[in-house]
Amino acid sequence: MQVNSLGLTEAQPENNAIRIAYEALGVTLSRRARCRSLQLPAWNEALGLPRPFDQQWALRTQQILALESDLLEYGDLFDGSSVVAQKVDELLSGAREELEKVLAMGGAVPAVENAYMKQRLVESNTARVRAIESGERIVVGLNAYTEAEPSPLDEGGRSILRVDESAEREQIERLRAFRAERNPKEVEAARRALADAIANGQNAMPPSIRAAHAGLSTGEWADVLRERFGEYRAPTGVSAQPVRVSSESAERVRARVQDLGRTLGRPLKILIGKPGLDGHSNGAEQVAVKARDVGMEVVYEGIRLTPEEIAKSARDEGVHVIGLSILSGSHGVLVLDVLHHLRADRAAEIPVVVGGIIPEEDARKLVAAGVRRVYTPKDYDLARIMSEIVDVVAETATAA
Amino acid sequence: MPEALNLVDDARPAQREAALELLDFLETQAPFPGPARIGLTGPPGAGKSTLLDALVRALRQRGRSVAIVAVDPSSQRSGGALLGDRARVRSARADPGVFIRSMAARSRLGGLADATHASVTILAAVFDCVFIETVGVGQSEAEVARVADSVAYVAQPGAGDVLQYMKAGVLELPDVFVVNKSDRPDASQTAAELATGLSLSEPGAGGWTPPVLLASARAGTGIDAVEAELERHYRHILESGELDARRRRAREAFVIEALTRRYGSFGLDRVGGPDAVAERLREAGQSSFALVGELSRRIERALAAPAAPR
Ligand SMILES: Nc1nc2c(ncn2[C@@H]2O[C@H](COP(=O)(O)OP(=O)(O)OP(=O)(O)O)[C@@H](O)[C@H]2O)c(=O)[nH]1
Ligand SMILES: [Mg+2]
Numbered sequence: 134m135q136v137n138s139l140g141l142t143e144a145q146p147e148n149n150a151i152r153i154a155y156e157a158l159g160v161t162l163s164r165r166a167r168c169r170s171l172q173l174p175a176w177n178e179a180l181g182l183p184r185p186f187d188q189q190w191a192l193r194t195q196q197i198l199a200l201e202s203d204l205l206e207y208g209d210l211f212d213g214s215s216v217v218a219q220k221v222d223e224l225l226s227g228a229r230e231e232l233e234k235v236l237a238m239g240g241a242v243p244a245v246e247n248a249y250m251k252q253r254l255v256e257s258n259t260a261r262v263r264a265i266e267s268g269e270r271i272v273v274g275l276n277a278y279t280e281a282e283p284s285p286l287d288e289g290g291r292s293i294l295r296v297d298e299s300a301e302r303e304q305i306e307r308l309r310a311f312r313a314e315r316n317p318k319e320v321e322a323a324r325r326a327l328a329d330a331i332a333n334g335q336n337a338m339p340p341s342i343r344a345a346h347a348g349l350s351t352g353e354w355a356d357v358l359r360e361r362f363g364e365y366r367a368p369t370g371v372s373a374q375p376v377r378v379s380s381e382s383a384e385r386v387r388a389r390v391q392d393l394g395r396t397l398g399r400p401l402k403i404l405i406g407k408p409g410l411d412g413h414s415n416g417a418e419q420v421a422v423k424a425r426d427v428g429m430e431v432v433y434e435g436i437r438l439t440p441e442e443i444a445k446s447a448r449d450e451g452v453h454v455i456g457l458s459i460l461s462g463s464h465g466v467l468v469l470d471v472l473h474h475l476r477a478d479r480a481a482e483i484p485v486v487v488g489g490i491i492p493e494e495d496a497r498k499l500v501a502a503g504v505r506r507v508y509t510p511k512d513y514d515l516a517r518i519m520s521e522i523v524d525v526v527a528e529t530a531t532a533a
Numbered sequence: 534m535p536e537a538l539n540l541v542d543d544a545r546p547a548q549r550e551a552a553l554e555l556l557d558f559l560e561t562q563a564p565f566p567g568p569a570r571i572g573l574t575g576p577p578g579a580g581k582s583t584l585l586d587a588l589v590r591a592l593r594q595r596g597r598s599v600a601i602v603a604v605d606p607s608s609q610r611s612g613g614a615l616l617g618d619r620a621r622v623r624s625a626r627a628d629p630g631v632f633i634r635s636m637a638a639r640s641r642l643g644g645l646a647d648a649t650h651a652s653v654t655i656l657a658a659v660f661d662c663v664f665i666e667t668v669g670v671g672q673s674e675a676e677v678a679r680v681a682d683s684v685a686y687v688a689q690p691g692a693g694d695v696l697q698y699m700k701a702g703v704l705e706l707p708d709v710f711v712v713n714k715s716d717r718p719d720a721s722q723t724a725a726e727l728a729t730g731l732s733l734s735e736p737g738a739g740g741w742t743p744p745v746l747l748a749s750a751r752a753g754t755g756i757d758a759v760e761a762e763l764e765r766h767y768r769h770i771l772e773s774g775e776l777d778a779r780r781r782r783a784r785e786a787f788v789i790e791a792l793t794r795r796y797g798s799f800g801l802d803r804v805g806g807p808d809a810v811a812e813r814l815r816e817a818g819q820s821s822f823a824l825v826g827e828l829s830r831r832i833e834r835a836l837a838a839p840a841a842p843r
Contacts, residue, residue, distance in 0.1 A: 247578060248578075361753070362753065363586060363587070363590060363623050363624060363753075364623045387611060387612075390612075390613075391612065395544075397543075398542075398543035398544050398545040398548055399539070399542045399543055399544060400612070400613075400637070400639070421615060422615075425608060425611065425613035425614060425615045426608075426611050426613060427611065427613065428611045428612040428613040429613050430613060430614045430616060430637045431613065431614065431615050431616060432616045432619060432635050433615060433616070433617060433620065434619055434620045435620040439627065441627045442627050445627055445629075446619065446633075448535050449535050449632055449633060449634060450535070450616075450619070450633075450634060450635055451535050451536075451538055451539040451542070451634070
């Protein structure tokens, strides 16, 4: 069981330690429904990657629960509770209803393929984000009780893991050295044998094993498959979303988007891109849906794009602004790369805004490199972000 | 290229002028027949974009460059749009030989963005092959048939759908039918129903019988046949003279629509109505774009002049 990190906040991050402990209690309290194994997130995962210290703290949280409390000594505490029994019934009937729907579609696989599952995920997160925005749902430290003493835990935004940038370089060098030592003829023959096998619908395993012995790297192996089959794109889940009843602030932004469209000669067009390898698409999806709801034309390409692809898309699509979402911690390299490719594609004038788990110090660096705005998890008010994106496009248009 | 597409989408007067000039040049200079313009339409989620991805990959392997105009509906409520086709055409990646422009349909019901005709004109000047993807729900087949030389209808397996297609009149226009997702069990049944439905409707003009093909964009099967049939259709209409006629009708439709949208049919009637437009385009030498410019000016003058006494 993984206690999710969705509810963790960047604002007053120390509160996350408490949230995590309570959530751990939730999945362990009932003996019969107790999780078999538990993985807790670290308190600072909304700030960046956790350090060994932070992971130790998460581990200690569950060790205290297991070993210092007498929780494990009792039968199920909820036996006989009518409140819990009713809740279980609700959950069960809700789950059955959902199952029926999925079965009617032909099962889980078709429900993934037709994006139903993904759409439901995006929908429920949209509802959650909107409730936080409107204050209907309280998140302490984020949209309530936001006044805070300076935190000794937050050492100037440095209380996260810093990956040494040389690590990537070293790995690439190792790979290069490895490749140089292979027998090129053997590699080529193995590659061809694999390509032939999949083209003829034969078992790909024997030629794959041969390829591995010949030293074909995982990337090269996958390239052979990609050439034949293309690349899987997970459904984005955002296209079928209904436009929601608008709030006053969204209404105001929509009017500004329309006005600006008239000045620009065509409606404001935005590219939402997720460069790099992280698959955490929640943020990007919410931004894409919101941008559409305030009247923008949104190109959303989904996850795992290269900086080069993003730059090409932005230029080909003629967008007025690019929004990048990065939660992997590699914002430094990725964003600079996107900016670099934009310049190379003669599209340097397209403004870039970035959202993600980005420490303050890094945010300053990104802005210095030319990024126009940086958003972090504490910016939960999407309408405000949209309004600022309109500002950025307007500034760019007048500067041109 | 992208800048030119931005320009023809720009509603500001000065940009409009410049766009008409550029387009006029491109249309009058374009060699006939030029690249094939292929429309892909069909119900939401039928696999149009995924099929395009497979077609593009096949075309790229033979060294042909490809451009795609992908039109998605706009939300009537917010005016915004989520343009998601690009996410499916993975083969575009960072390949300069593949170009995709996503467009929102905006206020047009049929699904074709205002700037489609203009965009296709620009892309056809540069790429070897131009595709237009639109979501089809009964009206856009007719619209896409106006900008494309050949129209492929992409259906997906599903009982009862074919009857719906017939009711909506969908079966009349497309030149090629593709039942995609043939990896699913009910695909051949749908194809059979579709073929039956087609045999009941009027035989197509010009001696072309639309083929019904089975393909799986996902598994990559049947793609060659789709490509071959599209190519065969293109050759067929080229040889029969139908291609020329279709292109002319496309230009006519564009002029008439551009004028009616701005001035209403009342305005269009001031310069002789649709027939006059057709007449003017038959006289060689003038592009549809120059004609829009010229007739706009005449309509504006006519509308500004005091009404004739009764
Ligand atoms: N099983 C199966 N699924 C497919 C096939 N082709 C496409 N799909 C899936 O069908 C879904 C829709 O595919 P798209 O290519 O986006 O369909 P589309 O017609 O372009 O959709 P819209 O542009 O939204 O109207 C995706 O989940 C695809 O993975 C196929 O040959 N077999
Ligand atoms: Mg599509």
